[in-house]
Amino acid sequence: LCTLTILINCLCHLGLVDFGFSVLGSILKRGFEPNAFTFNTLIRGLCSKNVIGHALEFFRKVVALGYPRTEVTYGTLINGLCKSGDAVKAVLFLREIDQNGWCIPNLVVYNMIIDGLCKQGLEKEGMNLFTEMKGKGISPDVVTYSSMIHGLCNSCQWKEAAALFDEMMNLGIRPNIVIFTAMIDGFCKGGRLEEARALFNIMLREGVVPDCITYTCLIQGLCNSGQWKEANQLFQQMSQGEVSPSVVTFNILVTALCTEGKAKEAHELFYLMIQKGVEPNLITCNALIDGYCLLGQMDQAMEFFTSMMSRGYTPDTITYSTLIYGYCKLKRMNEAWQLVKEMANKGIIVD
RNA sequence: UGACAUAGACUGCCGCU
Helix, strand or coil: CCCHHHHHHHHHHHCCHHHHHHHHHHHCCCCCCCCHHHHHHHHHHHCCCHHHHHHHHHHHHHCCCCCCCHHHHHHHHHHHHCCCCCCHHHHHHHHHHHHHCCCCCCHHHHHHHHHHHHCCHHHHHHHHHHHHHHHHHCCHHHHHHHHHHEEEEECHHHHHHHHHHHHHHHHHCCCCHHHHHHHHHHHHHHCCCCHHHHHHHHHHCCCCCCCCHHHHHHHHHHHHCCCCCHHHHHHHHHHHHHCCEEEHHHHHHHHHHHCCCCHHHHHHHHHHHHCCCCCCHHHHHHHHHHHHHHCCCHHHHHHHHHHHCCCCCCCHHHHHHHHHHHHHHHHHHHHHHHHHHHEEEEEECCC
């Protein structure tokens, strides 16, 4: 049974949930009793296929047939609801679990819901649950704090986020790389570079080693506040260390150059990243096209557009709307319409 | 011993002030 459950897990990770259910069928046929691990794995498979409705249906069936469930079962469903953008339903489900006495909501369940609420801009509701869990004697951990801090930063409540960070430190919870980076990114996004740098230094002092994401957040912050030189320094610094820049790091630099009207340099960076073994993605291409469009250099934009397709990239709605907007600004409506038709023909959503 | 759930970075327009 354990082996077959592992098999189901593999199938689900490959997106082959239907085959997973076939395996469940053969488990039953062989007279094995599937356990909670088996059901949890299948529920998770359905959730990651974005068919949360089916996951809930399946769950109801499991309940009706009296098969075993664990707190992970509920957690998986709640996470599924949150990831499908319906944290409110997740809260309702939490209440249902509570009222039926199915299980006592644990730390992970609260963490998932708080994160889901914050990601939907409902950080006030997240805060309420944060208080509620403390009241129930469940102590928030570093994950809880990082979800709350991320949410508060996203709604520009940096002071409140920083206060939570201090609260966590005072409780003796050791901040890890994720929460340091979330807080640093929050400061950067709010243009508070001094605070971001200060926290970065605290992080080093605490012996937490910054990774690619930490550097990338700082580089973006520096770029957005016009501190191009410092951004470059940091980029060199990370390249020399153990940390290699990722495609996101390069994308941020490409975007920053383009915003500065330096599409040509951005294009050179495009080649440099390939040389360094970092494969550009569609975001890189879109950013570069926008760079040319901003300068009104539609020929260069179109030339790159053609070359990216021959490199095997498939343009998306953003690629086309960038180009269309570029032509519109120059009042070249014929070319703009041409592209609208082209994207419609390709079956790309015209929004 | 070994199978299941949670947190961090990047692209266009529009809307909002």
